[in-house]
Amino acid sequence: MTSPADSYRSLTERVQEISLLVSCAGLLDWDRETYMPAGGAEHRSAQLALLAGMCHERFTDAVTGELIAAVESSEVVADPLSVEATNIRELRRSYDRETRLPKSLVEELSRTTSLAYGHWVEARQASDFKRFEPWLDKVVKLKMQEADCIGHAGQRYDALLDDHEPGATTQWVASVLEPLRAELAGLLERIQGSSRRPRGEILHRRYARDAQEAFATRVAGELGFDFQAGRLDPTAHPFCCDIGPGDTRLTTRYNENDFGDAFFSVIHETGHGLYDQGLPREHWGLPAGEPVSLGIHESQSRLWENFVARSRPFWRHYLPVLAEHFSQSLADADLDAFVFAVNEVQPSLIRVDADEVTYNLHVIVRFEIETALLSGQMAAGDVPAAWNEKYRRLLGITPPDDAHGCLQDVHWSHGGIGYFPTYTLGNLNAAQLFAAAREKLGDLDGLIASGQFGPLLEFLRANIHRRGQQYRAPELIQVVTGKPLSHQALMDHLRTKYEELYGL
């Protein structure tokens, strides 16, 4: 007789081996975005498809399901907060999700999205949504099928959200975003009514690439990123990639006429990287050693990027250091002016360039459109008009064309529907966690202004990173901050900051 403890051991060995194989694909992915020569693209696709197929096949094998079943409801998982219970709970979730999708649908989705991507690239270049419309329609219909296979309690969008944010529902997300939307609109109006304006010019002087890299690397290291167990490399679209224990990689791009472009993206990715480096590596390859969700991951990147690195105390500490790196461009640097410049609020058309106030409005537009598409209330062909109308209403500007409108993001072409809300969940989580850290640590501004980031990092390590997937995101926020997630902390943060900057 195999005991539940034996089954648990077999299961974890099996899953960790699959994770090891997944992590091989991780390096291949990283390399594709950093160093792979153009000619290697086709071979790389073949390598990645092979590994993906092998991982999927092994994980969805009936043996995995039998082992999970042999352990769940046994004494091995008696304590619901134990490593064992965490692993079994989340493996059950993934196993059910993956096995509910018929192979034919997975293949159809893969084929369609890989074609859709090409059509999206062309449509965006030509700024012609019509070319992408039939593909968006196909993708939406396949995602509906996917949602129906996975199962949901009426709202198909729930099943898609759950892929990135386990346990989240459309209704819950809407209940958080709706008040946020209203309050952001009010704040934005007040800011736009102010006569104060930052002088952004200081950020657009000449910033040599090597000096940018040196400064960003220094700051990332001082925030706590371990470069013995990580790297920073150039790429086209910045990302963070966790290869495995001891190997977490940040990437960025450099614009010599825009200081903020690389710097804040490095700090953003450093936030992701600190989370990965802080996970309990002894459980690597199992849920107990993995990040909770995209919304929690994004909270770590946003916390360091916006709450730390766009704050006045941060620049009180680092502006003199920055001025040493760029003595010509920053000879006249003034703290107030610099902090105002890196926090300029300006409604714009492109999400990835948006400031802290308007960013979430961009996300809300996408959430509203996605939910309408998935419920069948909106057709693919209606997207451009809906998009433009929402931008006009929420941000007060109307895209001049589809390239600057509904064709700007790659996500839908990849089938990434249900992903956007995690960006705003990340901001909300970050705000609530940062407020909790401030309460716990006392003079957090003073610590930051003196370059002491250790206490804040340790707060995150203890409360978020080292817990792996012990809690799902909403519970985790409740446990750490004592409150359910709401728009309150983010609005408090934004009001305090921007009332002062814009003299409201």
Added chain:
Amino acid sequence: MTSPADSYRSLTERVQEISLLVSCAGLLDWDRETYMPAGGAEHRSAQLALLAGMCHERFTDAVTGELIAAVESSEVVADPLSVEATNIRELRRSYDRETRLPKSLVEELSRTTSLAYGHWVEARQASDFKRFEPWLDKVVKLKMQEADCIGHAGQRYDALLDDHEPGATTQWVASVLEPLRAELAGLLERIQGSSRRPRGEILHRRYARDAQEAFATRVAGELGFDFQAGRLDPTAHPFCCDIGPGDTRLTTRYNENDFGDAFFSVIHETGHGLYDQGLPREHWGLPAGEPVSLGIHESQSRLWENFVARSRPFWRHYLPVLAEHFSQSLADADLDAFVFAVNEVQPSLIRVDADEVTYNLHVIVRFEIETALLSGQMAAGDVPAAWNEKYRRLLGITPPDDAHGCLQDVHWSHGGIGYFPTYTLGNLNAAQLFAAAREKLGDLDGLIASGQFGPLLEFLRANIHRRGQQYRAPELIQVVTGKPLSHQALMDHLRTKYEELYGL
């Protein structure tokens, strides 16, 4: 009934999928030697061990053997020079080799060599062979077992040689190396008797890293290396790594006080890379699309490094270009002096630093010791004395300690016995191929002096690269050059070159 043609198709699909998995490990290996952070070493070992195990398991599965058996002696392989016959012949060879090794021996070798490597590192640091001796002894005994499992006609060393140089025998290698050894000794004596000496100082001025990289990249590209399908990156020990079609990677290291260090290593690796890029990629992952042997691979690197890039015509073309890259260090550069400097002959203790004349003597020392160890005529403990005596006799110098003597190479600690001879086979192959190219192309020196490398590359593409493993190495040399391999062409090349340089 499955036809032999169906079996052939199943077999090639199976093997190409395994090759795809092997190529994933290829990228992981490349990354380990270039960009991997130190902290990632343990995880990387686990990834590579997993992939190696999976590849071995799949390839040695009985199904592979059954498919091979179903095709061989069928009409599919009727033409012995066809792609099909090539694939079946060489897959049979690999399958037999791999399946003859019991798993216990493979694991024991892997365990022992991974420990032996650590002990070799320590022993070399301490320059104390005694610390490595028991490990060399273990490795040799395991390699004896390996040879006995694989099978041989009396000489165990044959079975090891065959791993790197299919079909080569100890007797055949000895029959080529013995006359080479005698003639090299004579040439070296005459060179040492000359009063002419080059002024090496010109190579040890200041050569900025970036300019070295720019120059080497330019030359590699002009020789024919396709940087759309490849890269050049920094590493500690230069190598070339073929990830797959469209993705061939060169590496080098830079020494700002030694021009030759990076430059000739880049050209050497470019030679390897040109071979890889020139293979028939439609057969990638099968013997018909793979390089013949280490000795043929090394012939390509040596041909471009020594026969092209150390020649006077080459520098007639490139010295002015080099002087543009290093205008300060090379203001007074003189063609004759420069060519003499990059061809200085000087017996030295370290193989990897050796010149064209003495290099093969270093290899011959190792070949003689390895064959004596494998036949049981020499014990591990006798190696230092034998080594030092052979260096004294062949090169006229005696290592002051083991670090500069028998501990200098990593190969034995890895179990790489039977590998060294392929270095000299590479030089011999290169010489014979270059002579054949000269005969075919007419004024090869004139082509090189005018920077026209295309005809030479096309000669190699047509005669070597595009053939994959159609012929084994000795046959290939016979077919391309019309003669069996001998020491003659290399000695002709060396005599002509050094008689002129040293005024003999």
